[in-house]
Amino acid sequence: MPQVDLTVRVGGDSAAGGIVTTGEIVARIAAFSGLEIYTTRTIPAEIKGGHVMFQLRASEEPVYSQGDDVDVLIAFDQESIDNYHSLIKPNGFLIYNANDGKPPAEIGERIKQYGLPLNDLAKQINFTRGRNIITIGAMVKLFDLPYDKAVEVVKRQLGRKKELLDQNLLALKTGYDYVEQNISQESPYHLIPPSGGVQEERLVMSGNQALAIGAIAGGCRFYAGYPITPASDIMEFLAAEFPQINGTMIQAEDEIAAINMCLGGSFAGARSMTATSGPGVALMVEALGHATMTEIPVVIVDVQRAGPSTGMPTKVSQGDLRLAIFGAADDAPRIVVAPVSVEDCFYQMVNAFNLAEKYQTPLIFLSDQDMSVRVVTLPPFDMERVKLEPRLLWDPKTSSTNNNGASGNGSGTREYLRYKVTEDGISPMSLPGMPGGQYTAEGLEKAESGAPIYTPEAHTRNFHKRARKLANALKDYEAWKMYETFGDMDAPVAIVGWGSTIGPVKEAVLRAQSEGMNVAVLYPKLLYPLPVEHIGSFIQHREKIIVPELNFTGQFGRMLQAQFERDIVHLTRFGGTPLAARDVYDTIKQAYQELKVKA
Amino acid sequence: MPQVDLTVRVGGDSAAGGIVTTGEIVARIAAFSGLEIYTTRTIPAEIKGGHVMFQLRASEEPVYSQGDDVDVLIAFDQESIDNYHSLIKPNGFLIYNANDGKPPAEIGERIKQYGLPLNDLAKQINFTRGRNIITIGAMVKLFDLPYDKAVEVVKRQLGRKKELLDQNLLALKTGYDYVEQNISQESPYHLIPPSGGVQEERLVMSGNQALAIGAIAGGCRFYAGYPITPASDIMEFLAAEFPQINGTMIQAEDEIAAINMCLGGSFAGARSMTATSGPGVALMVEALGHATMTEIPVVIVDVQRAGPSTGMPTKVSQGDLRLAIFGAADDAPRIVVAPVSVEDCFYQMVNAFNLAEKYQTPLIFLSDQDMSVRVVTLPPFDMERVKLEPRLLWDPKTSSTNNNGASGNGSGTREYLRYKVTEDGISPMSLPGMPGGQYTAEGLEKAESGAPIYTPEAHTRNFHKRARKLANALKDYEAWKMYETFGDMDAPVAIVGWGSTIGPVKEAVLRAQSEGMNVAVLYPKLLYPLPVEHIGSFIQHREKIIVPELNFTGQFGRMLQAQFERDIVHLTRFGGTPLAARDVYDTIKQAYQELKVKA
Amino acid sequence: MLSEPQTIPLHFDKVNLKPNDYKSDVKPIWCPGCGDFGVLSSFYKAVSELGIPPEQLVIASGIGCSGRFPAFCKSYGFHGVHGRVLPLATGIKMARPELVVCAVGGDGDAFSIGMGHFPHAARRNVDITYIVMDNEIYGLTKGQASPTSPLGLEKKSTPYGNVDKPLNPLMLALASGATWVGRGFSSKPKEMTELVKQAITHKGFSFLQIYSPCVTFYDTYDHFKQVTKPLPADHNPSDKGSAMKYAMDDENLFLGIYYQEDRPTYDDAYSGIRQKATKGAYSLEQVMGKYRR
Amino acid sequence: MLSEPQTIPLHFDKVNLKPNDYKSDVKPIWCPGCGDFGVLSSFYKAVSELGIPPEQLVIASGIGCSGRFPAFCKSYGFHGVHGRVLPLATGIKMARPELVVCAVGGDGDAFSIGMGHFPHAARRNVDITYIVMDNEIYGLTKGQASPTSPLGLEKKSTPYGNVDKPLNPLMLALASGATWVGRGFSSKPKEMTELVKQAITHKGFSFLQIYSPCVTFYDTYDHFKQVTKPLPADHNPSDKGSAMKYAMDDENLFLGIYYQEDRPTYDDAYSGIRQKATKGAYSLEQVMGKYRR
């Protein structure tokens, strides 16, 4: 057990401003001070106004989930006190705005309370919007965080305008001094362990940032997209970076245009991607089928949010798995990859581009709202692990004739067969500009040359070709270790999951194992084609298979049922919030109880 | 075994014109003469030019499939002779254009051959485009069909322009006379049984026609659509009919507009529908989720064609099942209905509208290309079976207060709860114009009033509400007998299928049973929500479950696997052609062999 | 000089309600100072002055800050998906021509993702009123450039300046065949109310662009105050050439009614088709008859 | 009077090929007499005269009879889905500005399902040539009314006559900011070839509408022969007002170059952005640096 493992929740009305900023700055100060952090937040769909919650968990050891209970609640208003005080652990603290809220009497002695007269303090320094930074200053003192780190973070995060920065630094000091003078000289809580915390290098970033950097590392140089929460900042990130590296970023008129621009860009030779959320993917379904049919590589990021339809744009869900895999007219196989963490967003993006290019296929990358906005500490990306797999290009020299249809000649029939039926299903691709490589990318069923053809034989053969091609990805799955396993490999109870639920699962499994309930966990990151052999051998001798996921029907679980004809315990949650470690723990316990009854 | 069971195939290049017309006229003459007919065709995607095949099966007993082998081949060109002569049964005939083709020597004595000098005959009567009608005249004589019926059909089908009609009638006579004078005085083949054939009333129509009439019967009065093969003629049919019955038909600018117009029309109170094919459904995915979320009834017909993507627009497939059920961002349940035959298109359309309206939900109606263009004989629709189920409307009188928000008052909060959480999940709906019933149809997650709300509780509750609502449809499934069963209910081998494969299955099962291999068959017409109990009890004690379908991955079969965790024999075909009875028979035989080995 | 607008045959008995009576109990979620508040107030005022019974009024919208509009009105409403408000409104109007149907939304909803529907609603002359709250930015998604953002604008998605020449909504409306085209500004409530009234009263497709600044992501109040002015007094709204000339002016952004024309509405034309088609009693038996052998 | 067109900086060495050398081995599937044959021939001729190497030429299309065009050319081709040819072509051009990119298709593809993309490609001034083979009908789906079908037309989907006022493609192009706008007729091969050449040579978004009759479902050869005529000699293509006046003429359908303007192309503008953005060496280490604690 780590010495430090602190969960801080910040709540307030977004109209007052800065709730998320407060959280992010506190989180960064903690990170800069040598702690590992993990954050989450809920945002109202309103632009301004509406309740906002930010949660930080900090520890000197890696943190896997947002934490089920709260050590410290920072409540900017009465609503936050009312909503959350019951989550505070015994001996936790409540820090609240004494000018705008009052803890209910029943809290009593259970928790420590610090009322800060935030409005008064802000008025003193003539900076009404400074309440959040004052609070941060107070926390720095309360938690005995290094003041210089706090100053550094405030400078980085809010240092754009000199004047405002000075005000903010004053606010920081005001909060710090208030606690020192009015609450306690000595900091009541020492957050930094005596060891000084984590010494290794750390980045502090969100899933969307890691993902966008991963795209650049993965060779992506063409992006077309349309804004949508919670994917927009991927586009915004690349809008700033791509022009510097000869890449192209286009804000398209809609998602249909975006994906078609990507198909054009990729056809022309650029590694291409678009990022969106469920409603955008819904609009891309036709083009996705077309990408499968024309065999054009393209990466589509789906930052899943709670639906259906407009739903709850700022809440999390894992509800698009089936859309990602099956969203097509007729059987149009594609690759589906799901990263499991912020850090993993980087590495899986690299894999995603490599797979899409290798297999000349659309690839859907399933992130989620929670992972996308969550800020965590992570080790710097290991560029040694980044290896680019090229697209298999046609080589005119290996062609039986290399000047057919070429410039300067122009006669004769085409020899280049764009859709050549090969053993592994992959056909060498030519790029515009290559003499003799001319062909038409074709959405109709076709002969090897690309010329339309409608015989049952060609259609049947091409279905096999398109599927066979993707099956190769299973080898990469093994070779690139596109999965995580942990726990006890001999356990009778297994958890097979996907995506960002891995964090709470890790935590729950640690707890369960410490109580003698062993669990074997597998998180494949390649979801289609499904690594049937690997999953199959993993679950073969288990007595219970738990599949946790954030959707109503248990989409992944049902896929496993269809594949393995095995009974599955569906641990489904669909409230728009991340999975709680406690729910996973309870399910494990239940599974063990049932095993006992059976025995 | 019926006395008459004749399969006639017509082949030729469509540029020459009239191949399908020839087939359709022959089919109609057979039908008018007292036979049951069943037709199929393949059409090239080219507008003119390209090989076309039409097949007619005629019998005095009901016909279930297109027939695997051919009794008579009418070959307008050499390609048709070459492609199809091997399908002709021993003692079958080949009728060919002696001016434009020559049967290969190896046919020899196996089959009778009639060469008609079509070009010469056409030239004689100065009507080069008359070759197909000349051929029909010849067939009337060869098959001893009533000449007056032939005249009647030609008049009905080609009688628009007097002058042309006269030419056609002359061509008919020319062909008839040619056979009489040059081939045989006596008709070599008497198609009409001595009984005179079927005496009951019959309609002769295609699946799309039956479907469109079913929509009218089902109360549909609003249609918006965008042309697409093979669904366009539904729109064209309703374009002619709707204005006569106060309905509205709009040709929209695209499929996205079409479905949104339907949502508008239905919101305003009209029973609404659109019809399209896979690529169109792909574009509707976003709006489908919206319909689920806003709880607006709408029927979407998907006349499935071979994909993926543009694929083979004029060929059949059953590849859109998963798109129909799962094509949505996040879990957005809807109803999916699949008719099994041309006749059934009518009755299931009525059920479809009743289900959509009752459960305020989008409903996808899965027809297919083959069923849509196939012309068959069928009994007149039984209007007694048509009962309209109304949408559950809000009744202001039952509301606790009936003038809130009403005109003339306008004060007070709304009392009407559009999204009231009821026991069966169905919330009474108000229509524009109803005072006090004002609400906003909302795609965001919402409170019962429709006001947006993002609590985990509301989201979770509404997921249940939306699913619970649809589960009611299972009762209607039973009550309206939305399934077909036949065969031996005690058989160890079962076939569970969907859609138009029922025909070849019927035929194969008849044959298998006559050889002592019993089979129990179930075709549910409600595919989502899946009738779990009914299917479950049907398959429970079977040793083999065969699921035939026209797609690559066995979409329905895999759904059954996910549900029942049972092993399934996937009989999948994906060449763009209808299922062959022979393939079903072979699979049944194989199943019995395996059972024997096991035993 | 304004040609007498053809008024809609009121399918309802006028009611006598105050603007506030059209306000629902859902509180607008807009940022304080958002231009959309002004549009909403003018709208309440306009429908109140026209005496439209709330239950005969339908407001459809797409997604965007402005798209939340319907929920704030005590009329029927339809909050559709992003960009599809015109097909929705077309469906509602064609199914129930007696209703007063308004479509509302933002510049992105209208001219980016929804662009494909605009010319069609206009050419068909669907008898609806389309109010676009143009803030030249994507508000709800927090400040990306929209199809009406000016060249050079530096925002999140255009950190080096916008290079997409902005569309001209008025020109698109005129080129597409809209029969009523006007422009307002949310800081001119009186004029705006009048425009909304005229737009609703016009029989046919009315397109009203309203500059409605986004204080949070692109505050253009001052800019618009400087460059907007009323259309010159001698402008004749039945003169399309004149309308285009003023619509193409990049320096002066004129406010008022640019164009108005009488042309059969889509529902009138469809009524004509119904009359033409109907030949006495209709029965399905008859329809089936055509397929009897 | 034609202002000297700005020529594209040829990124290729001109080749010397005959029109037939641009013909692929896929046989057109069009009906005998279809107008699209004429367009195809003129196209072969134009690219041959311009000396474009086949492998540097990309032709994108959507779905329709006309959409089959690319497969008949020995260039690179992309047969996209229905209505999305402009985004496809934009992607190709922006990824590889040195290529000559043409987009082709039908009136339905362009102005019905594809309508939403047209104004955006035009306003961005993507340096591509868009040739719309306008037969005022849906050919491939066998004869329904299209957005350019005349009022009153009786076809399968409009058995009582079309009530949707047709769109005016030229006006839409002009209103959207297209920098080259022209119109041809497939029965005027010489003029058409010249127009195709000019359109391709123009630097920026060129929109060329070509009347290309559908003999099978809507034979308009005679009609167009009667109503088309060359643009008046005094028309100045740099005068947008004049272009609009002639484009709005319903009686005379003028052929020729309506409008031409010089404006930075999308790829040029983006090059500018790249220059502005690039501040020396770039490395991911540096990017990560911003996130180091």
Ligand SMILES: Cc1ncc(C[n+]2csc(CCOP(=O)(O)OP(=O)(O)O)c2C)c(N)n1
């Ligand atoms: C299919 C889809 N794509 C993207 C979005 C995200 N989105 C919501 S509103 C909006 C644009 C908002 O801009 P505008 O229409 O101008 O409205 P405003 O907020 O400025 O009033 C976008 C891109 C969405 N909801 N749905």
Ligand SMILES: Cc1ncc(C[n+]2csc(CCOP(=O)(O)OP(=O)(O)O)c2C)c(N)n1
């Ligand atoms: C999404 C989608 N909807 C509908 C269709 C059917 N479709 C194919 S081509 C076409 C229109 C053809 O008209 P046009 O674009 O004018 O081309 P033409 O055939 O006249 O050259 C339609 C509606 C389709 N292929 N995809």
Ligand code: SF4
């Ligand atoms: S973000 Fe802009 S448009 Fe949206 S509510 Fe705020 S001010 Fe209005």
Ligand code: SF4
């Ligand atoms: S149908 Fe019309 S447009 Fe299509 S190929 Fe034939 S003539 Fe040409």
Ligand SMILES: [Mg+2]
């Ligand atoms: Mg806006």
Ligand SMILES: [Mg+2]
């Ligand atoms: Mg056309």
